[in-house]
């Protein structure tokens with residue numbers, strides 16, 4: 001049985017995911033006996049559905065269209081809908097996986113929250129990289145997926161190119177994770193590394209980060225800590241005590257002066273933007289903190305992330321890997337999709 005895929009959000013991640021489906025389809029068929037086909041694509045202009053699946057050539061062509069123009073596409077056999085939810089009636093329950101990759105919204109989680117909850121109601125499985133709905137409403141979203149008896153995975157929401165979420169969800173089953181802390185935002189890490197190494201101000205380091213593509217033109221979600229706060233909030237949810245993103249103690253990086261960075265440097269420390277969750281106190285925080293200059297946390301560079309996990313019995317493990325970027329994120333989404341497809345097909 002082929003598994004149908006509907007991708008909601010056709011930007012950086014949605015498009016890269018379609019490329020990776022084309023790259024991996026044969027491997028997934030040969031290695032795991034999975035047959036995945038893309039039947040729906042949505043952007044802010046509208047949704048297109050092709051019941052029997054888009055061909056490889058059609059997908060390659062769609063990857064070249066400008067953003068926000070799916071509604072204008074003409075391909076024979078497609079149906080057009082004003083939005084993703086309207087298209088849901090034309091998709092098949094039980095064999096459809098919805099991929100939700102619209103922008104993360106920390107005010108009300110929309111439009112992703114509605115996309116996910118409506119998909120669950122229709123009996124579709126779902127995978128997301130979108131942090132908004134889970135950072136705000138973790139228990140509600142997971143509860144609805146369970147009630148509607150569908151599979152829901154979200155490994156790419158935290159440390160997007162690294163399977164940290166599976167590690168935290170299953171690796172310690174039956175045990176207690178006491179603390180999780182580390183670097184889960186590459187933009188702020190880049191800025192602090194530049195301030196330390198080049199001895200430049202926060203503003204100068206931010207400008208360099210924007211030139212090199214590490215920071216958005218509007219960098220506030222990163223430098224004010226919303227992105228790492230959302231991720232640590234999701235981690236707290238996985239560990240069974242969800243702290244909504246607005247309750248995470250959050251100190252903006254804007255408050256870190258070069259003087260502080262240089263004083264720490266003279267004393268053998270680096271300042272790092274650390275996200276932490278402590279299951280014993282039930283507190284989640286995001287803040288600039290001193291770490292020893294020769295510690296593994298101090299050595300994290302580029303787009304990599306690093307998280308330390310402290311568990312019962314005084315054990316400590318470290319997970320390090322890609323923190324994001326279209327290709328790592330899409331490959332992580334693909335892994336979640338393959339897991340669901342294998343389960344649905346009884347593999």
Ligand SMILES: NC(=O)c1ccc[n+]([C@@H]2O[C@H](COP(=O)([O-])OP(=O)(O)OC[C@H]3O[C@@H](n4cnc5c(N)ncnc54)[C@H](OP(=O)(O)O)[C@@H]3O)[C@@H](O)[C@H]2O)c1
Pocket residue numbers: 008009010011012013014042043044045067068069083084101102103104111129130131156157160323324325326329
């Ligand atoms: N980029 C990364 O490395 C990364 C890593 C981990 C997680 N994520 C998460 O992945 C998600 C996608 O990121 P991205 O970089 O791909 O963002 P993006 O490039 O801004 O793409 C977002 C897409 O969502 C579409 N969209 C917006 N509102 C919509 C609606 N109501 N219905 C259907 N589509 C809608 C946009 O449409 P238009 O094209 O018409 O504007 C666009 O195609 C975000 O939640 C982000 O936080 C990203």
